[in-house]
Amino acid sequence: MKSNNKQLSKEYFFPLFCIFIGIVFFLSDTLGILNFVRSGISFVMQPVAYEGNRIGGEGKEYLETFVRLNEFRKEYNELSIDIYQKEVENSFFILLKEENESLKRQISLGGSNSAYVMAKVLSGGDYEIIRINKGESSGIAVGDVVVWGNMFVGIVTRVDREGSLVRLPSSNSSNLEVVIVKGGIEEVRILDNFNALSKGVVKGSLDGIRIENMSMEADLKNGDVVIVNDTKVGEYLVLGYLVGLSENPAATSRSGYVSTIVDYDKLITVFVRTDH
Amino acid sequence: MFLNILAIIVGMFLFVFIENFFVGMFSFQLTIILLFFLFKKVDWKVLLVIFIILFSISDVVGNLPMGSNLLMGGVTLGLLVLGSFFFSTDSDITGFSIRVFILSIYYILLKICPEFFVDGRFGILSFKDVAFSFLKGVLSTFLLVLLEYIFASFRKRGDSSKIRLK
Numbered sequence: 001m002k003s004n005n006k007q008l009s010k011e012y013f014f015p016l017f018c019i020f021i022g023i024v025f026f027l028s029d030t031l032g033i034l035n036f037v038r039s040g041i042s043f044v045m046q047p048v049a050y051e052g053n054r055i056g057g058e059g060k061e062y063l064e065t066f067v068r069l070n071e072f073r074k075e076y077n078e079l080s081i082d083i084y085q086k087e088v089e090n091s092f093f094i095l096l097k098e099e100n101e102s103l104k105r106q107i108s109l110g111g112s113n114s115a116y117v118m119a120k121v122l123s124g125g126d127y128e129i130i131r132i133n134k135g136e137s138s139g140i141a142v143g144d145v146v147v148w149g150n151m152f153v154g155i156v157t158r159v160d161r162e163g164s165l166v167r168l169p170s171s172n173s174s175n176l177e178v179v180i181v182k183g184g185i186e187e188v189r190i191l192d193n194f195n196a197l198s199k200g201v202v203k204g205s206l207d208g209i210r211i212e213n214m215s216m217e218a219d220l221k222n223g224d225v226v227i228v229n230d231t232k233v234g235e236y237l238v239l240g241y242l243v244g245l246s247e248n249p250a251a252t253s254r255s256g257y258v259s260t261i262v263d264y265d266k267l268i269t270v271f272v273r274t275d276h
Numbered sequence: 277m278f279l280n281i282l283a284i285i286v287g288m289f290l291f292v293f294i295e296n297f298f299v300g301m302f303s304f305q306l307t308i309i310l311l312f313f314l315f316k317k318v319d320w321k322v323l324l325v326i327f328i329i330l331f332s333i334s335d336v337v338g339n340l341p342m343g344s345n346l347l348m349g350g351v352t353l354g355l356l357v358l359g360s361f362f363f364s365t366d367s368d369i370t371g372f373s374i375r376v377f378i379l380s381i382y383y384i385l386l387k388i389c390p391e392f393f394v395d396g397r398f399g400i401l402s403f404k405d406v407a408f409s410f411l412k413g414v415l416s417t418f419l420l421v422l423l424e425y426i427f428a429s430f431r432k433r434g435d436s437s438k439i440r441l442k
Contacts (some may be wrong), residue, residue, distance in 0.1 A: 012357050012435025014320045018350025021328060034342050041336040045292050050336035052293040056300020063301075104439070 007207045014191060053055045060238060063098045095268065102269040105149035115139075116271040122163070128171035128204070132270060145233050146270050151262045152237035153270050156168075164272075168264055169228075169239060174204040177230045178211065178258075180242055202239065202258055209258040211242065216254055220245055226258045289363045292333055301336055302415070308382055309416050311349055312356070312375070312425050352382040354397075372417060379420075380413030 028034045039081070066226060094160045099118075106116060119132040134140055136159050146153040146166045154166040155174075168173055198218035200211045214220060224242040240260040250253075291306070298304040307330050314323055321423045331345040338345075384406065391399035 011316055011320055014315070014324065015350045015357055017320075017324060018327070018346055018353065021324075022331075022343040022347035022439035023348055025328075025332070025346060026341050027343075029342040037332070038336050039341065041333055045289075045333050045337055048289055048292050048295040049333075052296030053300040056297040056302075059297075059301045 017208070028073075040165065052132075099269050102148065102271070106147075106271050108149070114273050115275045117274050119146075119164075119272055121270060123265045125175070126166060127206075127264070128173075129157070130154065130166050130168065130264060132164050132166060132272070133162070134272065135162045137161050137165050139271075140164050140272050141274070143232065145235075145237070145273045147237055147273060148262055148267065148270055149215055150238055152233065152239050153262060153264075153267065155232060156272065166270075169202055169204055169258075169260070170209050170264075171204040172206075174209075176202045176228050176239075178202050178226050178239060179229045180211075180214065180218070180224050180226055182224060198254075199229075200226070202226070202228075207257070209240070209260065210255065211258050212253065212255045214254040214256070216252065218254075220254060222256075287309075288329070292337070295334070296337065302412075304412060304415070305334075305382075305386065307331065308349055308352065308379065309420050310421070312379075312420055313427075315353065315356075317427075338390070339392050340390055344390065348382065348385045348389055348398070351385065352378055355381060365442060372421065375412045375417045375420060376410075378413075379416045382412045383409035383412045383416075421437070 005214060025034065029038070030089050100144055102198050103118070116263050117134050117138045119134040119138075119140075122131040122133050130153075132146070140156060142156055142159055144156040146156065152169065154168045154171075157167045158165040169176060180198045182195050182197060197220055198215040200214040202209050202211045204210075211226060220242065222241075222243050222245050226239045226242055228237045228239050238261060240262075241259040243257050243259045245256040288324075291310075298306050300430055307327070311323075314326075324349070328346060328347065332342055334340075335342045335343045346394055355378050359378065363370050363374055364378075378379045384401065387405050387409065388399040388401055391397060
């Protein structure tokens with residue numbers, strides 16, 4: 001019993017021993033007496049402690065992901081909305097940019113003495129016609145030529161008050177007289193600068209825009225420029241490039257196809273010449 | 277003898293690694309839990325030597341003056357001993373609550389004392405720090421109870437091999 005009490009009382013003094021030795025160590029370290037001990041422990045244990053701490057830190061970051069899942073979800077939703085808004089703004093700016101470029105092209109390449117109405121293409125995907133958002137109220141009439149710079153797009157076939165239908169050269173009902181020239185597209189605007197190789201006729205079909213009745217003697221090659229030269233159009237406008245040229249020496253005339261420069265599916269802004 | 281020394285050295289390395297792993301992951305100190313667990317189970321002289329070494333290592337790797345962790349551990353243990361005079365600190369709800377409270381105080385000391393030891397002024401304590409210290413106190417107590425339960429079950433299994441005379 002007595003020894004148990006003795007043992008118990010020593011156990012009760014254990015915290016006091018800890019405090020006393022702690023104070024001794026603290027004062028010794030402050031005076032620099034224990035520097036050698038610190039160096040030794042640091043040399044041996046610091047790498048072990050650092051690795052343990054680093055791995056624990058990585059584990060904590062991993063666990064934090066689950067704890068902050070709701071926060072990440074909210075942030076993700078906000079960012080998604082932000083992205084959608086920016087995409088909408090971006091689309092608007094893309095449209096503005098396209099309109100600006102079309103206008104610049106029209107000013108530089110279009111006829112300077114003609115009047116034009118700027119219109120937006122409402123629907124495409126049809127190889128025969130496109131709809132535009134301007135009509136009678138803007139001064140558009142049936143037969144008006146639709147252009148994009150000095151590129152031929154089509155001819156207005158139906159007009160309503162606020163919309164019109166434009167027949168494309170690839171339409172079955174389209175028939176246009178053309179000339180085939182050598183030279184660049186930019187030079188076509190100035191009449192004297194192109195060298196006409198042959199005349200021809202373009203007709204729309206399911207296969208594309210077919211060109212026929214070209215001269216056998218002419219030095220025609222794939223890649224030559226096809227220009228619309230029709231009384232219905234009233235000016236020289238570029239249609240596209242000659243492709244698929246026939247090579248039959250027995251034929252009386254040559255034929256081929258026209259690959260248009262304008263991609264009708266991607267047209268957004270067009271210009272309707274309204275001076276009748 | 278040699279194997280014992282080797283086991284102690286390897287054990288120390290392992291303990292330092294695990295302790296710092298818990299510090300990095302949960303801001304948790306295993307040394308104090310071990311101290312509370314081994315108190316009254318191991319001879320106080322052996323305990324003193326073990327914890328002088330462990331606390332000194334904690335001080336050095338934590339860049340604190342040596343003796344800091346030993347002081348804080350000693351104060352905390354002293355509070356437990358003082359509490360044992362007035363309340364029962366064995367395995368019941370009162371004992372559990374006392375340990376939660378005392379371990380929470382330890383984590384609060386851990387928050388404010390290091391700055392005092394280094395710069396001579398106590399660190400700032402916010403309500404959030406107190407709340408987290410309480411939470412860590414609760415977790416530490418659970419871990420301590422778990423250790424005691426495992427120890428108790430080993431002891432019982434050990435006893436089963438003894439011959440009982442009726």
